[in-house]
Amino acid sequence: MGTDLLLSFDARVTLGGVTAEREDLVRFNGSSYTLYFDGSAAGIPAGLNLDAADSLGGGNVALALVSECHTGQASASVERQGVLEYNLAKHTWEIAYDGSAQHSDWSGANLDAVALPEPGALLQLLAGAASILMLGRIRTRL
Numbered sequence: 001m002g003t004d005l006l007l008s009f010d011a012r013v014t015l016g017g018v019t020a021e022r023e024d025l026v027r028f029n030g031s032s033y034t035l036y037f038d039g040s041a042a043g044i045p046a047g048l049n050l051d052a053a054d055s056l057g058g059g060n061v062a063l064a065l066v067s068e069c070h071t072g073q074a075s076a077s078v079e080r081q082g083v084l085e086y087n088l089a090k091h092t093w094e095i096a097y098d099g100s101a102q103h104s105d106w107s108g109a110n111l112d113a114v115a116l117p118e119p120g121a122l123l124q125l126l127a128g129a130a131s132i133l134m135l136g137r138i139r140t141r142l
Contacts, residue, residue: 004029006036006061008050022049025061037061042086043093054115059089062096 005028013020016033020026023039023046037053040046044065052064063084085096 006053006055008053010049022047023065025050025053037063037086037088042091056085059087061086061088 007020007026007028008022008024009020009026010022012022013026015026015028018026018033018035020035021040023044024035025037025039027034027036039048039050044050048065050063050065054062056062063086064082065084082095082099083097085094086092
């Protein structure tokens, strides 16, 4: 996605001929808008507000919702302290993070920001760190 933006709105909007509901994501590439994620088609109840999102790469998107959400898949139901991951190609859900299960102080809170590293980015970071360590060892031996 590079420099493209993923946008969610708290009301129905029409941008460049694309109409998005509260549960949708719109992709803006700097000049045009497209519907990136159709929340109701993916099982999010119509009208439920998408609070935060992050593209994880590989066709996966992480989503936080304003209230409890049951997607129709028993394995993907979280309260508003959680993050769901949706696979755009397979149309499957899983729980990426459940704040209320992690700590009791999440009770009553609303998670409204999501930023997760792409799986490949973490591997690149580790490979880069290993390369730097190896270069340091080689220089020490010389």
